[in-house]
Amino acid sequence: MKKILILGIVASGKTTLAKEISQKINIPWYELDTIVHHETPHGRNKLTPDEQIAVIEDIDRLGAWIFEGTDRESYRCLWDMADTIIFFDTPLWRRKTRIFLRFIKQNLGIEKCHYTSDVQMLRMMYKWRKDFERNRVEFEKRLQPYHHKLIILTDNKKLELIHP
Template identity: 65%
Template structure:
């Protein structure tokens, strides 16, 4: 059974939903990489340096099995090597755009929690990150190429059949 799982995808792809589900199913702790980048302190959120982020990741790795989920960030790329299984959650662009708007609305209504302030600025940033991801997709796919032997591609976070076959 794979013990270290890296779930990768862009904003609103379904990474967190899948990570929570697999964590419960496999009884493995999961970690949001955004929470590793942004440390909650009594003074508010503090951004860790890339070196500090990698240090936190390596500490968690030394403590046993894990599930990490996050977007593609240089400081996370060590996880491609560390993971036994890499899952790319990659729903169609139209679906992600709808999810971004829906998520923001749910957060504004208090139906869903977030680690950030749900406002117009954040909404615009999420759409910008999505645009940037799509415009850099070729280089992203090239970075994944060496890991194809342990990569599962899902078009939706609910497509667990491929994952459970391997686990």
């Protein structure tokens, strides 16, 4: 595995999984949210889909990588580029709990984030989770052509299934 794409919805554990795999097999990882919402000296700037793809292609030219994020149309080029796609599908109750715990930790300064952690963002995270569940069937259909390189995990404790 040299090019790994980790997909999942908000609070599924994508970032934690990406960090663990990155350390285990010594491949750099990238949060797709930080590509979409690029940090500039003047604050965060949302890149256009074409700009996002250009950044992804620049990283791809460097060699091995791990990308993690939710499903956005502008990221789908990664589905073809990746030699392994991991859909991290943690149970719904766990994601709901993590969203709330993340909000608490961020507001207590225990956990850092790249966005403003306020009640509006908390609501948006629950909305995104609900939207994903409503559109899950379509997402899973889009994954079908990639079944030969797809791993579905429900728990990061099953990480031992992934070998370099």
